[in-house]
Amino acid sequence: MSDPVLVEVLRGAFVESVHRGAFAVCDAEGKVVLRAGEADRPIYPRSAIKALQALPLIESGAADRFGFGNRELALACSSHGGEPAHVEVAAGMLAKAGLDERALECGAHWPSSAAASQALARSGGKPSALHNNCSGKHAGFVCFACASGIDPAGYVGVRHEVQRFVAEAVSQMTGHPLDGDTAIGTDGCSIPTYAVPIHRLAHAFARLATGEGVGPERAKVLARLREACAAEPFMVAGSGRFCTDVMTLLGPKVFVKTGAEGVFCAALPGQGLGIAVKCADGTGRAAEVIMAALIARFLPMDEADTEDFARFLMPVQKNWNGITVGRIRPAGPLRA
Amino acid sequence: MSDPVLVEVLRGAFVESVHRGAFAVCDAEGKVVLRAGEADRPIYPRSAIKALQALPLIESGAADRFGFGNRELALACSSHGGEPAHVEVAAGMLAKAGLDERALECGAHWPSSAAASQALARSGGKPSALHNNCSGKHAGFVCFACASGIDPAGYVGVRHEVQRFVAEAVSQMTGHPLDGDTAIGTDGCSIPTYAVPIHRLAHAFARLATGEGVGPERAKVLARLREACAAEPFMVAGSGRFCTDVMTLLGPKVFVKTGAEGVFCAALPGQGLGIAVKCADGTGRAAEVIMAALIARFLPMDEADTEDFARFLMPVQKNWNGITVGRIRPAGPLRA
Numbered sequence: 271m272s273d274p275v276l277v278e279v280l281r282g283a284f285v286e287s288v289h290r291g292a293f294a295v296c297d298a299e300g301k302v303v304l305r306a307g308e309a310d311r312p313i314y315p316r317s318a319i320k321a322l323q324a325l326p327l328i329e330s331g332a333a334d335r336f337g338f339g340n341r342e343l344a345l346a347c348s349s350h351g352g353e354p355a356h357v358e359v360a361a362g363m364l365a366k367a368g369l370d371e372r373a374l375e376c377g378a379h380w381p382s383s384a385a386a387s388q389a390l391a392r393s394g395g396k397p398s399a400l401h402n403n404c405s406g407k408h409a410g411f412v413c414f415a416c417a418s419g420i421d422p423a424g425y426v427g428v429r430h431e432v433q434r435f436v437a438e439a440v441s442q443m444t445g446h447p448l449d450g451d452t453a454i455g456t457d458g459c460s461i462p463t464y465a466v467p468i469h470r471l472a473h474a475f476a477r478l479a480t481g482e483g484v485g486p487e488r489a490k491v492l493a494r495l496r497e498a499c500a501a502e503p504f505m506v507a508g509s510g511r512f513c514t515d516v517m518t519l520l521g522p523k524v525f526v527k528t529g530a531e532g533v534f535c536a537a538l539p540g541q542g543l544g545i546a547v548k549c550a551d552g553t554g555r556a557a558e559v560i561m562a563a564l565i566a567r568f569l570p571m572d573e574a575d576t577e578d579f580a581r582f583l584m585p586v587q588k589n590w591n592g593i594t595v596g597r598i599r600p601a602g603p604l605r606a
Numbered sequence: 607m608s609d610p611v612l613v614e615v616l617r618g619a620f621v622e623s624v625h626r627g628a629f630a631v632c633d634a635e636g637k638v639v640l641r642a643g644e645a646d647r648p649i650y651p652r653s654a655i656k657a658l659q660a661l662p663l664i665e666s667g668a669a670d671r672f673g674f675g676n677r678e679l680a681l682a683c684s685s686h687g688g689e690p691a692h693v694e695v696a697a698g699m700l701a702k703a704g705l706d707e708r709a710l711e712c713g714a715h716w717p718s719s720a721a722a723s724q725a726l727a728r729s730g731g732k733p734s735a736l737h738n739n740c741s742g743k744h745a746g747f748v749c750f751a752c753a754s755g756i757d758p759a760g761y762v763g764v765r766h767e768v769q770r771f772v773a774e775a776v777s778q779m780t781g782h783p784l785d786g787d788t789a790i791g792t793d794g795c796s797i798p799t800y801a802v803p804i805h806r807l808a809h810a811f812a813r814l815a816t817g818e819g820v821g822p823e824r825a826k827v828l829a830r831l832r833e834a835c836a837a838e839p840f841m842v843a844g845s846g847r848f849c850t851d852v853m854t855l856l857g858p859k860v861f862v863k864t865g866a867e868g869v870f871c872a873a874l875p876g877q878g879l880g881i882a883v884k885c886a887d888g889t890g891r892a893a894e895v896i897m898a899a900l901i902a903r904f905l906p907m908d909e910a911d912t913e914d915f916a917r918f919l920m921p922v923q924k925n926w927n928g929i930t931v932g933r934i935r936p937a938g939p940l941r942a
Contacts, residue, residue: 279867279888281791284801286650287867287888290626314622377926380724384716391727402926455617456931465620531615531623551887552615552623590713590738595792 273307274602277556281596289556291549294469298482298542302469306603312465313548314455318529320407321347321495325439327410328491332417336366343498344505345406351508352381352401360400363409367416374399375426376408376459383508404459428462443474468546475544479537496525512558534561541568563600609643610938613892617932625892627885632808634818634878642939648801649884650791654865656743657683657831661775663746664827668753672702679834680841681742687844688717688737696736699745703752710735711762712744712795719844740795764798779810804882811880815873832861848894870897877904899936
């Protein structure tokens, strides 16, 4: 992989580490308007495409049947911090289907929010599958199954009907066949993840941005998902998290979602563009800065937003005494 | 930085992420016996050189005056998990100088050991500077100052006498002048970190391995530090940590120490070699695999050790359900 350096990590004025990566920015017709690195190579999109994986939940009628609003739909698209509100909404989704956390097959882990994790420990509690950062997506899978007459047991399996519907939605949105030639991995939460070329992910997010090329019914569903995340950005990630903070600042002008191993996807409705990023070494801090640089390039911002957005574009690094020791900045083709 | 790919991260059979890096392996005369990437470029060694930074503690007579044994000396060289034994030994070191945690200037953070962090929260406690992963090094600085008639206040400052002694030891060991041309950064624990070429760090660790070229007195001190860490590997890092586990497995045959931002250094006494590694993107998981591959190449192991060592060379990645989802492996010039 011969990706260019896109991010530099400085300590003082000295470049201490560098991150390489690839990205594509596409319009709704699939035309690549900007790219860097090997943007045609397949990558595992991981959690960056949870919004696409949530399509069957709405399209099956399950979300309406259970009366899911913005909070539930945003949580279905989320990688959350396991904070109390996230856990509560995930539990509420399952309760609508007459189930509880025992229906989740994502595994348990301590909340990824350090504060939530400490609070849970302090209360003498233990993490359950509801604290898993993917519990909203999984609650969505379970609810989709229940409303569709599908037995949810084993729903994480690659051959289970739930995952076949999910894979079909991803394939339709990306325009990429998920067939015998597709690399399939097991995600952190045990569902399959399918390798899709970076520029095809960008195309899918341009469709999410515009609703073009997917038919009028799906276009409505995509808009509903975007609107839910814009209305409830806390549900998509949590306290101090990039996705939540960027969508809180910019509102419906951007939908942005992180994935493990340095993946990031975004939709810019006003520009009709989709963005897909892969930091080659899988590091989140760099994927965030690459994504921030691409948002800044394509989304016009007023002076106040530009100033506020600088903390995503050039994050300051502080040490344990709160002293500023360095910063992270876009580099190479992303340099301002 | 045009470093080669040295590590691949696989999910299933698919390469999901890659890590580039540089390394040098040197003998005690400074001859480079193996290298990859830009091994002449200066890097911040961060915590990988704590053993060198501990030299004034012993050479000043402070360690003897306070009766420090293997546990205290190993902790002075450590980046520990903030587990109870680490905290206890750090507090004990300060008590010998008639001081307590208020003398530490490293800042407080929650224990880097998740289990220790949860236990601390569960007990209703809060982290202090003793839980800081650098508290052993800092306790050593404070004790060195107290035994040497130096006021420890402000000991983290680049112009403070403590740091001038520390910098002199590092300069002597690496053979690299720390002068006006040297990039200086502020480390996570607030002390200065000086940029030193990778191959000169490897040379310093070959000297640590052999005691050659440093005079008989310092040679004894270096042996004492190595022996302390070999005797108390838990003190150097903690539960489930690479440095502790590798030194527990291989005993005095290897001294190995991690640093932030993908730095790793090692000394192989039996081979008379020093190793210095920098993962270009600053990722610890890759620096560990690079170091493991270099240890495996230069340190002869019997069949049992070889088998045991495979978990460092090709670590298995499991997800939240304990399912094996992939592995990390040496690549490019490090491929077996």
